[in-house]
Amino acid sequence: MVIDCSYSVTGEGxxxxLIHGIGARRATFAGLVEGLKDHFTCVTYDLRGHGLSPLPDGxxxxxxxxxxxxxxxxxxGIEQAHFAGHSLGGMxxxxxxRRYPDRVLSLGLYSTAAFRTEDDSQKVRAVVQAMRDKGIGPVLDTLTARWFTDEFAAARPDVIDWRxxxxxxxxxxxxxxxxxxYAETEMGPWLHEIAAPALVLTGENDGGCNPRLNREIAAAMPNAELVILDALKHAIFIEATDRALPPIRDFLLRHRG
Known part of the structure; x- marks a missing residue:
């Protein structure tokens, strides 16, 4: 059953x-929206069961x-749009x-994964299993250590607590x-079908969505560009929108439509 998700619309053009990731909110993109709203009508929303969106039934x-x-x-009532997502949103x-190619002007695949090896997949599944065995709370520190750089975590414990x-x-x-x-989706077999211009972007030290995987993603897509952000981990929009915004804005303006 379809869920009517809670959303916000900001800007013009x-x-x-913008599609957020696991356990996040549309607020992930607040800084990005601020940097794009002069040229784009930015639609952010909470995924089903997240934030202000209704819980699914099952x-x-x-x-x-x-x-x-x-x-x-x-x-x-939007006929065509740019679509961009972070992590799970990037899937x-x-x-x-793939399902609605005529609706898509461009794609952004930010900090996401495809072409995982069996070892890559096992590591992700192990995290999920640990949360099922121990509860989500005890694994949160492990997750945030993967999401944020040590320097940022030390400087902004308030942001870590918020996340x-x-x-x-x-x-x-x-x-x-x-x-x-997120753990079970494998886009590798069909990414070559996606003809829309695409920006593939990740952090240099993102353990689960690393440059190796993102190079394969960009190579598989017929019309993709790759950007690696030095030193960053997974939470690029919470930690460093100022660094992610310029390549994203440049790409979107070139494919504005």
Whole structure:
């Protein structure tokens, strides 16, 4: 069943849908929206079961998240748009483009993963299993250490606590469900089908969505560009929107439509 997700619309110009990741909120993109709203109508939303969006009834998969995004597009009456997502959002966007290619002006795949080796996949599954065995709370420090650089964590413990609280405030079944989707989705077999211009971007030290995987993603897509942000880990928009914004803005303006 489709969920009518809670959303915000800011700015003017061609539409840009921004899709957040696991246990996050549309607020992830606050800084990015601020830097793009002069040229783009930025649509941010909370995934089902996150933030202000309704809880789903039972388990769901990647295609259900695509359904939610398409329902939001229809509700807003937007014919074509740019679509960009972070982490799990970087899987939802391409899955949407595969199903609705004529709706997509460009794609942003930010800090996401494909072409995982068996070892890569096992590491992700182990994190999910640890949360099922021990509870989400005891694993949160492990997650935030993967998301933020040590320097940022030391300088901004308030932001780390804010991000942890987002996870705590997310229904545990929903959080584990979206983590399962992230762990089990493999875009490698079909990314070559996505013809839209794409920006593939990740942090140099992002353990789960590392440059090796992102180079393969960019190479597989017919019309993709790759940007690696030095020294950053996973939470690029919370820690360093000032560094992520310039290449994203440049790409979007060149493909503005």
């Amino acid at each position: 061609p539409a840009l849908f 388990r769901f998969g990647l295609e259900d998240l695509v359904d939610d995004l398409e329902a939001l597009r229809r509700r807003l 939802i966007g391409p899955a949407y483009a 942890k609280q987002q996870v705590v405030d997310t229904d545990a079944d929903v959080f584990l469900n979206v983590f399962d989707i």
